[in-house]
Amino acid sequence: MNHILKQAEKYVIPSEKLQKQKDVIVEQSVRLVQKEASKYSQVTGIEIVGSYAKGTWLPKRADIDVFVKFHSDTPEKEFVDIGKKIGFAALHQFKPYVRYAEHPFVEAQIRDTKVNVVPCYDVQEGAWKSSADRSPFHTKFMIKSLTGTMKNEVRLLKAFLKADDIYGAEIAKQGFSGYVAEVLVLNFGSLENVLKEIAQLKAGQVIGKTTKQFDTKIVIIDPIDENRNLGAAISNENIGRFVLAARAFLRKPALSFFTIKKKSAKLDTKNVLVLSFRYKPRSPDIIWGQIKRAATSLATQMNQAGFSVLKRSATISENNVASLLFLLQSKKLDDLQTRLGPEFFVADHVEKFIAANKKKSLAMWINDDGKVCSLQKRQNVDAQKFLKFLIQYNIEKSGVPAGLKSEIKKFKITTASAAKGKSIKEAARKLVSTDETIFSSK
Numbered sequence: 011m012n013h014i015l016k017q018a019e020k021y022v023i024p025s026e027k028l029q030k031q032k033d034v035i036v037e038q039s040v041r042l043v044q045k046e047a048s049k050y051s052q053v054t055g056i057e058i059v060g061s062y063a064k065g066t067w068l069p070k071r072a073d074i075d076v077f078v079k080f081h082s083d084t085p086e087k088e089f090v091d092i093g094k095k096i097g098f099a100a101l102h103q104f105k106p107y108v109r110y111a112e113h114p115f116v117e118a119q120i121r122d123t124k125v126n127v128v129p130c131y132d133v134q135e136g137a138w139k140s141s142a143d144r145s146p147f148h149t150k151f152m153i154k155s156l157t158g159t160m161k162n163e164v165r166l167l168k169a170f171l172k173a174d175d176i177y178g179a180e181i182a183k184q185g186f187s188g189y190v191a192e193v194l195v196l197n198f199g200s201l202e203n204v205l206k207e208i209a210q211l212k213a214g215q216v217i218g219k220t221t222k223q224f225d226t227k228i229v230i231i232d233p234i235d236e237n238r239n240l241g242a243a244i245s246n247e248n249i250g251r252f253v254l255a256a257r258a259f260l261r262k263p264a265l266s267f268f269t270i271k272k273k274s275a276k277l278d279t280k281n282v283l284v285l286s287f288r289y290k291p292r293s294p295d296i297i298w299g300q301i302k303r304a305a306t307s308l309a310t311q312m313n314q315a316g317f318s319v320l321k322r323s324a325t326i327s328e329n330n331v332a333s334l335l336f337l338l339q340s341k342k343l344d345d346l347q348t349r350l351g352p353e354f355f356v357a358d359h360v361e362k363f364i365a366a367n368k369k370k371s372l373a374m375w376i377n378d379d380g381k382v383c384s385l386q387k388r389q390n391v392d393a394q395k396f397l398k399f400l401i402q403y404n405i406e407k408s409g410v411p412a413g414l415k416s417e418i419k420k421f422k423i424t425t426a427s428a429a430k431g432k433s434i435k436e437a438a439r440k441l442v443s444t445d446e447t448i449f450s451s452k
Contacts, residue, residue: 011202011263015166018268022165024069032062032123036074039125042100043076050092052084054132059149061188064156066164068172073124077146079132082139089140090114093129100127110293112141135234147234152192155233166201167191169268174255174448176248181298182326184245186252190230193218193240205256211249217241254448266447273443281341282426282438283393285401286333289326289417297326300411304418305334307409311400312336316343317393325437333434335426337441341393346372351382394423 024032036058047053060075061067078096080089090113097116098106104118104125115128130142138144156164168191171177179187197217198204207217211228218231224239227249232238241249259267285308289297301324309319318339326332351363360382364374367384377383390396400408405415426438 014263014265015201017265018166018169019162021268022068022169023162024067024072028069031121032067032072032074035120035123035125036062038120039074039076039100043078043096043127046096046099047078050096052080052088052092053096054079054081057146057149059145063149064152064192065158065161066152066156066168066188066192068165068168071168071172073126074120075126075128075145077128077130077142079130079146082131082133082137084131089129089131093127096129097127101125111295114293144232144234148189151234152189152196155196156192160195160199163199163201163204164188164192164195166268167195167204170201170205170255170259171252173266173268173270174251174445175270176251176255179243181295181302183248184243185248186244187240190240190244193230193233196233205260208252209256209260211253251445251448258448258450271445271447273440273445275439275443277442279426279438279442281338282441283336283338283341283397283423284333284426284429284434284438285336285397285418285421285423286331286429286434287418287421289330289332289414291330296413297332298324300414301326301332301334304410304414305336308334308397308400309336311408312338312393312396315390315396316347316388317341317390317396321441323437323441325433327431327433331431333429333431333437335434335437335441336393338393341425343388343391343393345388345391347386347388349384349386350377351384353380354382355380398423 040056040058043056047056057077057079058075059077060073062072062074078093080092094108094114094116101116101118104120106116106118108114109117109126113129115126117124117126119125128142130145131139133139133143135147168177168188171186171191176185177183178185179190194204194217195201198207213227214225214229216229216231218233218236220231220236222237224242226239226241227246228241228244230240232240255267305322305324309322312319319336320339321337323335324333325335349367351367352359354360354376363382367374367386370386371384372387373385375383401418401421405419410418426434429435429438
């Protein structure tokens, strides 16, 4: 294992040359932002935060986060407006644009590096006014707590997570953030120890110290806020993938666990239905939250109608088109279905079952388990037609979030094999693919 980890370090630890190049960009960014920030009395100072400041950044992923700190009594509108003005003025020569988290921030690219200008409130620890307020405290804590060796272990863990496509805290991914990677290494000391702990993870296991109870598959306590569970933002699927990847690596260490790999697909995409529609531009977190909830609700409706939805996902493309994808066991069902009733011993329930199903039944009988059965004609046999009807005529009962209802009505449904667009094809490929590295027993 040590030999593999030494090899992986060559890919995850930045060279001195790259470090110097990034330092130049950081100095330039700080100078530009400081010049503009000094024009506003509401600003108390600026600070470099995030993985670059902590020394845990990866060579191919080195965003620079410049936080502009505001007096805590600054009204929210001023906080947002001035934050954007500073970002745009400071980065005007690099074609800046707005991105969204809880509040909008400004991003631009200086050479090969993304620079983010993010507003936050200058508050006491624990007195958070916005989600960004914790970041300076996270940065200071990790700079103080992580040793040089541990910082490189964090880099290895980040590369491990990226290779398995479970790195990133955004709602679109619901994976492990860079800060979570730092917290795990801080708790267990090294990548190897992290993987050993994760490989034998127990449901609801708590990593860190807290007196509060949490109901998630994994509980990861924020070291600067014992009431905050970092694990709440991670999907069960991504937790499971991490567990299996850890077990697979410990069973047979290989450099491939640190590099992006193609997944094999033994299924084609003909049974993947794609529902696409245009949406009005808004914060990525908002639209991703909405389309993921919509996919979940529509999958529930299809399952209740008898269509077995094996997996679901969602994706968005650059031209503001959202797509919901459903992998079905079959797009079409038999015309007939059998409804199972109660055992014949339970008189009242049997009477109710017969009364409710008599008119719809083509045949009734008692099966070998003693249950009353009814053979009926199925109401919906075509998944594509059912989904179309649901959106067009029963949208209020579909479970689609209110913020999407008007937009989703102008939809298009097709199969993934006939769909166009890189993002749709990639999302469909993931639905039908298997990661042979983690789903192995050898």
